Amino acid sequence: MLFLYYLPEKMDRGSKIVIIGAGMGGLACALALAKEGFTNIDVYETASNLGFVGAGIQLAPNMARILDRLGCWADIEKDAVDLLETSIRQGDSDKELAHVDLVYIRETYKYPHMVGHRSSLAGSMYEGCKKEKAIRFHFSTAAQEVESFGPKPAIKVKPRQGEPYTVEADVILASDGIKSVVRTKILEEIKHDAKIVDTNQAAYRIMLKREEMENDPELLELIEGNKVTRWIGEKRHIIAYPVSSKTIYNLSTVQPDKNFAEAPSATYTTKGSKSVMLDTFSDFCPKVQRMLNLVPDGEVCEWKLRVHSPLPTWIHGSVALVGDACHPTLPHLAQGAAQAIEDAAVLAAVLSRCPSNDAESINKSLRVYEKVRKERAETLVELAAASGRALHLGEGEAKAERDKMFAALKEKQGAVPDKWADADVQKKIYGFDCYQVAPRLEFCKNMIDVQYMSYVEQRSGPRNKYLYLFSLFPPIHPLREEPTRVMDALSIPHAFVLGTSQGGWITVRMALLAPSRIAGIIPLGTSMDFESERTRALGCWDGIEACTGPINDWTSTSQTPDFELKESYCDFLIDIGFGKDCSKDVREFWRKTIKSNYRGDDGRRRARMAAINLRERDGLHGRLFDVKCPVLWLHGTADVVYSVENAKEEIELFVNAESKELITVDGGAHFLSASHPTEVDKTLIEFVGKWKGRSY
Numbered sequence: 001m002l003f004l005y006y007l008p009e010k011m012d013r014g015s016k017i018v019i020i021g022a023g024m025g026g027l028a029c030a031l032a033l034a035k036e037g038f039t040n041i042d043v044y045e046t047a048s049n050l051g052f053v054g055a056g057i058q059l060a061p062n063m064a065r066i067l068d069r070l071g072c073w074a075d076i077e078k079d080a081v082d083l084l085e086t087s088i089r090q091g092d093s094d095k096e097l098a099h100v101d102l103v104y105i106r107e108t109y110k111y112p113h114m115v116g117h118r119s120s121l122a123g124s125m126y127e128g129c130k131k132e133k134a135i136r137f138h139f140s141t142a143a144q145e146v147e148s149f150g151p152k153p154a155i156k157v158k159p160r161q162g163e164p165y166t167v168e169a170d171v172i173l174a175s176d177g178i179k180s181v182v183r184t185k186i187l188e189e190i191k192h193d194a195k196i197v198d199t200n201q202a203a204y205r206i207m208l209k210r211e212e213m214e215n216d217p218e219l220l221e222l223i224e225g226n227k228v229t230r231w232i233g234e235k236r237h238i239i240a241y242p243v244s245s246k247t248i249y250n251l252s253t254v255q256p257d258k259n260f261a262e263a264p265s266a267t268y269t270t271k272g273s274k275s276v277m278l279d280t281f282s283d284f285c286p287k288v289q290r291m292l293n294l295v296p297d298g299e300v301c302e303w304k305l306r307v308h309s310p311l312p313t314w315i316h317g318s319v320a321l322v323g324d325a326c327h328p329t330l331p332h333l334a335q336g337a338a339q340a341i342e343d344a345a346v347l348a349a350v351l352s353r354c355p356s357n358d359a360e361s362i363n364k365s366l367r368v369y370e371k372v373r374k375e376r377a378e379t380l381v382e383l384a385a386a387s388g389r390a391l392h393l394g395e396g397e398a399k400a401e402r403d404k405m406f407a408a409l410k411e412k413q414g415a416v417p418d419k420w421a422d423a424d425v426q427k428k429i430y431g432f433d434c435y436q437v438a439p440r441l442e443f444c445k446n447m448i449d450v451q452y453m454s455y456v457e458q459r460s461g462p463r464n465k466y467l468y469l470f471s472l473f474p475p476i477h478p479l480r481e482e483p484t485r486v487m488d489a490l491s492i493p494h495a496f497v498l499g500t501s502q503g504g505w506i507t508v509r510m511a512l513l514a515p516s517r518i519a520g521i522i523p524l525g526t527s528m529d530f531e532s533e534r535t536r537a538l539g540c541w542d543g544i545e546a547c548t549g550p551i552n553d554w555t556s557t558s559q560t561p562d563f564e565l566k567e568s569y570c571d572f573l574i575d576i577g578f579g580k581d582c583s584k585d586v587r588e589f590w591r592k593t594i595k596s597n598y599r600g601d602d603g604r605r606r607a608r609m610a611a612i613n614l615r616e617r618d619g620l621h622g623r624l625f626d627v628k629c630p631v632l633w634l635h636g637t638a639d640v641v642y643s644v645e646n647a648k649e650e651i652e653l654f655v656n657a658e659s660k661e662l663i664t665v666d667g668g669a670h671f672l673s674a675s676h677p678t679e680v681d682k683t684l685i686e687f688v689g690k691w692k693g694r695s696y
């Protein structure tokens with residue numbers, strides 16, 4: 001098996017990028033792209049300024065990690081409040097149902113979980129943007145419609161005081177929120193019927209000043225704490241925490257959406273009635289009542305909570321949706337803005353690695369963005385909804401069960417029904433570093449799988465990450481010529497080559513045949529020798545014996561249209577490649593795949609030729625002296641075909657390579673990229689990163 005990683009040109013940094021909406025997603029997109037060196041970014045925003053509703057926002061570690069890289073976390077952190085604990089309480093009695101320690105978060109995820117003011121988050125990103133010459137803001141200018149999705153996408157925008165005009169770009173990023181006009185247009189284009197879904201829930205956003213609370217010892221304790229408190233009741237809850245250096249106490253409620261139902265044409269945020277608010281929470285404890293009573297009449301802000309049925313895609317041509325435009329969520333995991341910011345980071349990572357600003361390359365990169373983000377964002381939307389259902393239970397068996405789970409937490413056992421506070425959910429959300437994942441996928445996009453003499457159909461295998469990734473891109477058909485011809489056929493001037501098993505041996509042949517085109521080689525689980533007495537003495541398999549029986553079986557002078565590989569032979573390959581203890585799924589998938597690859601007379605001939613090539617391969621020892629490029633050899637300690645001992649001897653024979661390194665992977669099988677994809681990916685990316693600028 002052989003992979004080529006080709007070195008793409010870079011997308012022109014002057015490519016025009018249009019961003020619709022200067023909300024959390026839009027600001028983060030503009031800043032992240034400018035930080036990647038893009039110089040031509042226009043942001044169109046309907047409102048005349050940032051205009052954020054006065055409210056708090058949770059700043060989770062996955063958000064903080066990105067903001068830090070964008071250079072604005074230090075500013076936000078200054079007046080944000082560090083969360084050290086959370087208390088989940090019964091709304092009516094104020095009885096504590098569960099207490100969860102959050103101190104571990106900073107240590108585990110390298111960033112704290114903080115809470116802050118929305119204006120601080122948006123303001124810091126905006127200040128960051130203003131420092132970048134590349135970014136131009138056009139406030140009071142709404143995107144009216146998409147005129148083209150490509151090859152040069154275009155939108156019509158309308159300044160509040162002026163005539164509409166068309167803006168053409170290379171990429172359009174639509175971070176235009178839950179009411180996205182771009183999403184509507186994409187759905188129309190692809191003829192998909194999906195709609196905004198009314199959750200029948202609404203939220204009050206309340207901010208109390210410290211001086212209003214400090215004369216009440218119980219309330220003072222709340223604003224003084226580093227704590228999120230959640231009071232829960234049937235169909236309702238309140239979440240509260242201090243923000244702005246504990247000068248403000250933020251409360252956010254969720255309750256049935258009565259007011260909007262009565263006024264369906266109302267906007268998503270509206271002034272609510274204080275008496276209705278008090279009535280909604282009239283059975284909550286006195287402490288809560290006292291806080292709600294502090295809200296001045298006329299300052300009750302109510303926010304309608306809406307989501308959207310899942311979208312089939314976030315991408316159309318050179319246009320991508322971002323943030324609430326594609327994954328609006330209920331607020332119960334406090335991840336809406338964080339996910340919009342992750343979108344931005346991933347978009348910047350993939351576009352900065354996009355090889356050119358032609359529409360096809362941009363679309364491919366946007367598809368990588370979708371690949372990294374869509375499943376994750378949609379999973380969190382689902383989790384938030386599930387958490388809401390658990391929090392809002394009324395009296396009955398389900399609630400009793402939930403409260404038992406809360407009680408078990410006192411003994412530090414089990415999952416937290418409030419998923420926001422559950423360590424496993426936190427791991428899923430905070431432990432994900434999109435800066436690592438996105439480049440890896442974008443990197444893999446530049447890899448081409450070349451099946452030398454044996455074309456394997458590309459499709460997703462249960463554990464075979466590479467094949468999964470390649471299912472996105474058309475495979476290369478077998479070339480019976482020298483492998484460097486693949487590079488000619490694809491007009492690839494330079495490449496890194498990775499090969500497993502005999503593929504590792506081929507990487508060396510490529511480095512010898514085309515030294516000015518091969519930037520580096522990465523042999524995996526291989527041998528540079530012929531099938532020799534020497535390798536067998538060092539613990540390698542007996543390749544001659546393993547291949548001779550099958551070669552004889554497959555030798556025929558007549559046509560064999562009904563030829564099919566025996567299952568025992570497929571199992572032999574699977575055992576030596578993936579390990580005898582591989583999962584049932586892997587075994588089943590590969591049995592089927594191998595059989596279907598080697599069917600009929602042509603299949604028999606190819607199987608026979610592959611086995612002969614293996615058995616009768618010549619040794620390269622004398623020629624390793626001539627390899628000049630860097631060599632990174634990865635070898636699993638559980639490889640039953642070629643031994644680590646052999647690899648240790650042979651790596652030393654690359655005496656003139658610019659660098660040579662053997663890395664052994666504990667427990668790694670012969671097909672190392674399948675058994676240990678994370679280790680292989682990481683080392684590979686570092687190697688390519690280190691040597692990609694090398695001169696030949």
Ligand SMILES: Cc1cc2nc3c(=O)[nH]c(=O)nc-3n(C[C@H](O)[C@H](O)[C@H](O)COP(=O)(O)OP(=O)(O)OC[C@H]3O[C@@H](n4cnc5c(N)ncnc54)[C@H](O)[C@@H]3O)c2cc1C
Pocket residue numbers: 020021022023024025026044045046047056057058059141142143144175176177178179180181203252303305322323324325329331334335336337338339340
């Ligand atoms: C009650 C509540 C609590 C929340 N708490 C949290 C929390 O603690 N943590 C968290 O991470 N998230 C939280 N969220 C979610 C978060 O606020 C949103 O997910 C986030 O703001 C989405 O950002 P966005 O940029 O996608 O959309 P928005 O912030 O909605 O921004 C869209 C922008 O696009 C502009 N726009 C719209 N249409 C056009 C157009 N046609 N042309 C030009 N401009 C346009 C709008 O004016 C707006 O500025 C909460 C949400 C709610 C409702």
